[in-house]
Amino acid sequence: MxxxxxxxxxxxxVSCETCKLLTRPLHAxxxxxxxxxxxxxxxxxxxxxxRTWALIIAAAICYxxxxxxxxxxxxTFATSDAETIMGGVVFLYSSGxxxxxxxxxxxxxxxxxxxxxxxxxxxxxxxxxxxxxxxERARLFRIVVFIGRWSMLDVFVATFTVALVQLQPLMSVLPxxxxxxxxxxxxxxxxxxxxxxxxxxxxxxxxxxxxxxxxG
Amino acid sequence: xxxxxxxLQPLIACQECDLLQRIPPLPVGxxxxxxxxxxxxxxxxxxxxxxxxxLTLTALIVFVVANVMxxxxxxxxxxxxxxxxxxxxxxxxxxxxxITAMIVTFCAVIAPALYLLLMLTVLLAARxxxxxxxxxxxxxxxxxxxxxxxxxxxxxxxxxxxxxIAELATVDPGVGMYAMGLLAVLLPAISVSxxxxxxxxxxxxxxxxxxxxxxxxxxxxxxxxx
Numbered sequence: 001m002x003x004x005x006x007x008x009x010x011x012x013x014v015s016c017e018t019c020k021l022l023t024r025p026l027h028a029x030x031x032x033x034x035x036x037x038x039x040x041x042x043x044x045x046x047x048x049x050x051r052t053w054a055l056i057i058a059a060a061i062c063y064x065x066x067x068x069x070x071x072x073x074x075x076t077f078a079t080s081d082a083e084t085i086m087g088g089v090v091f092l093y094s095s096g097x098x099x100x101x102x103x104x105x106x107x108x109x110x111x112x113x114x115x116x117x118x119x120x121x122x123x124x125x126x127x128x129x130x131x132x133x134x135x136e137r138a139r140l141f142r143i144v145v146f147i148g149r150w151s152m153l154d155v156f157v158a159t160f161t162v163a164l165v166q167l168q169p170l171m172s173v174l175p176x177x178x179x180x181x182x183x184x185x186x187x188x189x190x191x192x193x194x195x196x197x198x199x200x201x202x203x204x205x206x207x208x209x210x211x212x213x214x215x216g
Numbered sequence: 217x218x219x220x221x222x223x224l225q226p227l228i229a230c231q232e233c234d235l236l237q238r239i240p241p242l243p244v245g246x247x248x249x250x251x252x253x254x255x256x257x258x259x260x261x262x263x264x265x266x267x268x269x270x271l272t273l274t275a276l277i278v279f280v281v282a283n284v285m286x287x288x289x290x291x292x293x294x295x296x297x298x299x300x301x302x303x304x305x306x307x308x309x310x311x312x313x314x315i316t317a318m319i320v321t322f323c324a325v326i327a328p329a330l331y332l333l334l335m336l337t338v339l340l341a342a343r344x345x346x347x348x349x350x351x352x353x354x355x356x357x358x359x360x361x362x363x364x365x366x367x368x369x370x371x372x373x374x375x376x377x378x379x380x381i382a383e384l385a386t387v388d389p390g391v392g393m394y395a396m397g398l399l400a401v402l403l404p405a406i407s408v409s410x411x412x413x414x415x416x417x418x419x420x421x422x423x424x425x426x427x428x429x430x431x432x433x434x435x436x437x438x439x440x441x442x
Binding site: 104 | 229235236290299303306307313316323349352359363369370373387421
């Protein structure tokens with residue numbers, strides 16, 4: 001390529017996030033609405049870093065009670081048994097279904113934690129103006145978006161166990177306080193991934209390219 | 217770049233890295249990736265409007281079945297219980313986990329219902345172009361609902377619940393569960409066979425003619441004329 005690659009922002013063009021139409025706003029300050037679909041146009045998602053930070057901090061706080069409090073409480077004649085997320089994994093493992101235990105461990109414990117760490121890393125790398133590993137970070141972001149919904153698994157497990165095991169007074173299962181926090185972690189991290197603007201990862205690359213061009 | 221784009225294909229910016237590029241005409245089944253970040257910019261399915269319409273209609277019927285029929289039946293010591301999707305959310309609500317009940321209802325019923333109904337409306341309206349402007353608005357909402365329709369996750373969740381309960385009682389999967397399995401396949405099939413670009417081509421511009429554009433001094437002029 002003879003010419004350095006150009007981004008929409010550098011060319012003064014705005015891409016509509018809804019219908020992908022590329023337009024040239026009349027005012028650089030006030031970009032307005034997409035003439036085709038009417039969606040509000042943004043050069044970059046508004047306050048992307050602040051919003052994403054706020055959401056992942058909230059999710060990180062909820063992550064603690066989500067793991068410490070029980071998600072389900074099973075009652076039989078005499079006993080009452082509270083089960084946390086990890087307890088559920090151990091139960092599945094000891095009852096012989098280790099593939100399911102592994103799935104629940106990955107979806108409920110590792111995925112939420114991994115998402116928090118990955119998003120925090122992406123935010124820090126953007127804020128520090130990291131100019132390497134753009135492709136890897138873009139891929140990391142895509143993985144975060146893709147796996148996000150799968151942590152909802154344990155919420156559904158709790159919901160349907162509770163709904164089905166209602167054989168009073170023989171046995172019954174009640175939802176524990178942890179399930180709300182757990183659902184909150186999933187929803188908050190999904191919203192965090194939606195508010196992060198992946199173009200910020202590449203904005204540093206654009207400035208770096210231009211600097212090289214000027215230097216050379 | 218000050219010169220107007222002259223090539224036949226419109227210029228677009230990659231959604232993930234903002235790089236300006238043109239998508240070449242794709243063969244059927246072809247895919248275009250961003251030259252810099254590798255993001256899937258566009259794909260050309262075989263039949264971008266008819267096939268998703270058929271799939272959406274099928275999915276709506278299956279959706280009704282999945283919500284009406286019991287998901288699973290449980291029997292222990294001569295007692296029986298069964299539950300539906302909404303029954304699960306209802307029990308959560310009764311047990312004072314109201315917010316969780318609402319989240320479950322949203323992911324299990326509201327988001328997929330909205331996604332399917334809005335998609336159906338858009339696809340039906342697209343059969344008689346030009347698609348009125350509200351068609352675009354509906355499409356935008358249905359795309360927003362897509363990640364929250366979690367039948368695949370829910371199916372796995374029910375399987376885990378089944379295995380856990382199997383320790384305590386006899387459980388049989390019901391019709392609703394098979395319907396849910398079908399939905400877990402149909403929903404991704406709709407989005408793969410659908411090409412939003414085809415719909416956007418048919419949508420009437422909000423500020424379509426130049427008079428309208430001139431009247432909106434604050435709004436944008438688009439780079440048209442390709």
